[in-house]
Amino acid sequence: AFRRCLQLDPEQHWAAWLLATALHRMPGSDPEEVERLCRLAVAWQRRHQRDPGRASYLLAVTLQELGRSDEARVVAREYLSSVGEDAEPAVMKLLLEIADG
Secondary structure, eight states: OHHHHHHHOTTOHHHHHHHHHHHHHSTTOOHHHHHHHHHHHHHHHHHTTOOOHHHHHHHHHHHHHTTOHHHHHHHHHHHHTTOOTTOOHHHHHHHHHHHTO
C-alpha cells in the first residue's frame, strides 16, 4: 500500500518513511531500498521543519548493516548538529552512540 502511495504521489515522503520502517523489519528486504526511502523521509522532514530523528536513526542503522559505518556516523553527526527543540532524547542518545562509533 505504501508503494502504491508513492506511485500515485512520488513527493509523499510520509509513505516513504512508513515503507522504510516496514521493510526494515521484514526478513529479506533490500537494505538499499530502505536507505533510499529513509533519505527521502529525512529530506522531507527537514524541508517541512519536522524532527528527522527517527528517520535519521533508521538510516544510520541501515548504513551500519550495509557495512558503511563511516556514513552512518556522518548521518548521526549531521542530525546531532542541528537538533531542534522537538528532538526525542532517546533517539538523540542512540544517534550519539552511532556518532561516537
